Amino acid sequence: MITLNFVIRANAISCLLFxxxxxxxxxxxxxxxxxxxxxxxxxxxxxxATLIINGLHLFWASLQLxxxxxxxxxxxxxxxxxxxxxxxxxxxxxxxxxxAGILTTLVVALMVGVFGGVQVFISRK
Numbered sequence: 001m002i003t004l005n006f007v008i009r010a011n012a013i014s015c016l017l018f019x020x021x022x023x024x025x026x027x028x029x030x031x032x033x034x035x036x037x038x039x040x041x042x043x044x045x046x047x048x049a050t051l052i053i054n055g056l057h058l059f060w061a062s063l064q065l066x067x068x069x070x071x072x073x074x075x076x077x078x079x080x081x082x083x084x085x086x087x088x089x090x091x092x093x094x095x096x097x098x099x100a101g102i103l104t105t106l107v108v109a110l111m112v113g114v115f116g117g118v119q120v121f122i123s124r125k
Contacts, residue, residue, distance in 0.1 A: 002118070002122070003122070004067060004072070004119065004122040004123055005062045005063075005064075005067070006062075007115060007118050007119050007122065008058055008061050008062040008067065008072075008075065008119060009058070009059065009062040010115065011058050011075065011079070011112075011115040011119070012055045012056070012058035012059040012061075012062060013055070014055075014111065014112070014115070015051045015052070015054050015055030015058060016051070016052060016055035016056070016059075018048075018051050018108070019047075019048045019049070019050070019051030019052035019054075019055055020048070020052070021048070022044045022045070022047050022048030022051065023044075023045060023048035023049065023052070026041040026044040026045065026048075027041065029044055030044065030095075032098065032100060032101055032104075033095060033096045033097075033098060033101035033104075033105065034095050034096055034097045034098060034101060035097055035098050036097050037094075037095065037097070038095060039095035054075075054078065057075075058075060061075065067123070069123050069124075072119050072120065072123040073120070073123075075116070075119060076115075076116035076117070076119045076120045078116075079112045079113060079115050079116030079119070080113065080116050082109065082112045082113075083109045083110070083112055083113035083116070086105050086106070086108070086109035086112075087106070087109055089105070090102050090105055090106060
């Protein structure tokens with residue numbers, strides 16, 4: 001059985017991984033995502049730092065015996081915002097216009113949305 005703490009920890013690992021990628025290789029990320037109009041590297045720096053902070057917070061929450069429903073909702077709302085923002089950027093063609101960038105963005109957005117949905121679902125039991 002998949003536990004809430006397991007899902008929160010997987011979410012944390014995802015945030016930490018992407019945070020490190022955004023901070024360490026921002027140029028490669030922007031080139032991968034967009035051929036026409038890449039995102040500013042400063043935006044990737046802010047996103048990377050935010051993801052690392054969020055990932056550390058998620059990891060802390062995963063160590064709690066029973067994370068509060070409010071805390072789970074906080075993280076899940078953030079996941080749903082990430083999902084909606086990613087899809088919006090793809091649909092509008094902002095900063096993401098390569099085929100590989102679009103597919104990767106949508107797969108990651110789906111994964112993050114699933115984290116959020118599963119966290120909410122499990123926490124309501």
